[in-house]
Amino acid sequence: MSHDTTRDVPAAGVSETGNQRPVPFRGGGFVHRSLGPVAPIVFLVILAIWELGSRSGFISAIALPAPSEAFGALVDLFQTGMLWKHLGASLYRLIVGWTLGSLLGIAVGLFIGLFSLARAGLLPLVSALFPVPKIALLPLFIIWFGIGEGSKVATILFGTFFPTVIATYGGVDNVDRNLIRMGQSFGLSWLSIVRKIIVPGAMPAILSGFRISASIAIVLLVAAEMIGAEFGVGAYILMAGALFALDQLIAGVALLSVIGLIIAWLIGKLEKRLLSWRT
Amino acid sequence: MQLLLRNITHHYGGRTVLDDISLTVDDGEIVCIVGPSGCGKSTLLRIAGGLEKPDQGQALLSGPAPEGSLNPLTYIFQDFALLPWRSVEGNVSLVLEDHGIAAAERKAIIADVLARTNLSDFAKALPRQLSGGMKQRVAIARALAVKPAIMLMDEPLSALDSQTRELLMDDLVALWTRERFSACYVTHNLNEAVRLGSRIIVLSRRPGRIRDVVEIDMPLAERADRLAELEPLQRRVWEIMREEAREADREISDVA
Numbered sequence: 001m002s003h004d005t006t007r008d009v010p011a012a013g014v015s016e017t018g019n020q021r022p023v024p025f026r027g028g029g030f031v032h033r034s035l036g037p038v039a040p041i042v043f044l045v046i047l048a049i050w051e052l053g054s055r056s057g058f059i060s061a062i063a064l065p066a067p068s069e070a071f072g073a074l075v076d077l078f079q080t081g082m083l084w085k086h087l088g089a090s091l092y093r094l095i096v097g098w099t100l101g102s103l104l105g106i107a108v109g110l111f112i113g114l115f116s117l118a119r120a121g122l123l124p125l126v127s128a129l130f131p132v133p134k135i136a137l138l139p140l141f142i143i144w145f146g147i148g149e150g151s152k153v154a155t156i157l158f159g160t161f162f163p164t165v166i167a168t169y170g171g172v173d174n175v176d177r178n179l180i181r182m183g184q185s186f187g188l189s190w191l192s193i194v195r196k197i198i199v200p201g202a203m204p205a206i207l208s209g210f211r212i213s214a215s216i217a218i219v220l221l222v223a224a225e226m227i228g229a230e231f232g233v234g235a236y237i238l239m240a241g242a243l244f245a246l247d248q249l250i251a252g253v254a255l256l257s258v259i260g261l262i263i264a265w266l267i268g269k270l271e272k273r274l275l276s277w278r279t
Numbered sequence: 280m281q282l283l284l285r286n287i288t289h290h291y292g293g294r295t296v297l298d299d300i301s302l303t304v305d306d307g308e309i310v311c312i313v314g315p316s317g318c319g320k321s322t323l324l325r326i327a328g329g330l331e332k333p334d335q336g337q338a339l340l341s342g343p344a345p346e347g348s349l350n351p352l353t354y355i356f357q358d359f360a361l362l363p364w365r366s367v368e369g370n371v372s373l374v375l376e377d378h379g380i381a382a383a384e385r386k387a388i389i390a391d392v393l394a395r396t397n398l399s400d401f402a403k404a405l406p407r408q409l410s411g412g413m414k415q416r417v418a419i420a421r422a423l424a425v426k427p428a429i430m431l432m433d434e435p436l437s438a439l440d441s442q443t444r445e446l447l448m449d450d451l452v453a454l455w456t457r458e459r460f461s462a463c464y465v466t467h468n469l470n471e472a473v474r475l476g477s478r479i480i481v482l483s484r485r486p487g488r489i490r491d492v493v494e495i496d497m498p499l500a501e502r503a504d505r506l507a508e509l510e511p512l513q514r515r516v517w518e519i520m521r522e523e524a525r526e527a528d529r530e531i532s533d534v535a
Contacts, residue, residue, distance in 0.1 A: 182360035185328055186374040187350050196373060200364045277364040279407050
């Protein structure tokens, strides 16, 4: 490299000699962009292929009804007014069961997170009972809570309770210890530390627990409506299944999917509101 | 108000981290504690503020707390310890809410401390929107809000880049010149120690013992302009620490 002092060199150490080529770029990829219309397009394409397959006879009507037939069953349901009866019964069970299960779950989760005695006493119990399929306990629930709404709500309640407990106490454990120490160093009361530091700090974990427990609640809804339910989306699906009315079955399943989508959207809204402080 | 540490000895899992440490923080005095990493500086500060109990010895306060002091011993943390879900004013408000202060008065205190730390324009900002230096200013404002008698500062500038550190040091000096707070200032940065300390206590490596005490009687406000005179002092402290730091560096840490 020649160092010519008489020449006006703009940048330090720039050498004009040799063949120049750009540094190869290799930093791309591994970053997600939001592509809004992709999801509905994928959905519509699958439906279109399915419909075409059914019409052309490639998909046997016995194996799988066409989407238009399932849609017809939905319209039927709507016109007879049964849609709201089924939806109303199911949503009532979902909302009551999930709300009670979540509230109890948060309360017990906080206890386990905050008190050593509760952790020692309750955590093994939670670990033992969480994996028990609540469907297997359905006969017990019927004896305990009656064949009516009680046993159905209880099934959903127990199903959502355990994941909420685990999410909550995990969230409490993950709260930055230094923030708690800060609260103590400023002489904040125990209740203030729990209310203003621990609960907001555990909120991200509690909300992601909600996503899981809401899905579990929908799964258990069908199980809960297996016995002695006159109305309800689950009851409708089971009845359709027993009669091999596949168009109605698909229609019912689609209803459950829509409920799931709406709940996920609502929780997303809630996260945006409550967790706007996150980066 | 005076803070006295008497013969503090502390162990973690069978290992002695602090061995027979006694020191006094007088009214209006900044005492810097320096030492190699792992010498128990932060533990000592936690004991001084009542966040941890020493195995032996005691931390004592003497004299009445100043009028209206809500929290005589107040910490400033290295990682700022701001609640990310609260705005700047919300974070200051947090430490006032448990004292039964009327909302209007609380607002006035918040406005006052934010003005004193030049944060008035940022009252509604969330911590994630602020730079490290601004976050530490918020933490200082929060500490001022409870009218502390003694500030316990745990490496308050260590998480900041060197330019920001320089700016905040000026702020601290200005603040001290106005309010004459007393402070126990833990740091591993010798430059900060000679710029802010009226006394520098040098701790040895684990177990932490007092190796030496260096007094500096140059007024704080003049130090920024008389850096050359501070240089030999800083070198002297470094000479005391050098071997300890080298040994500490080679140690395998198994103490949190």
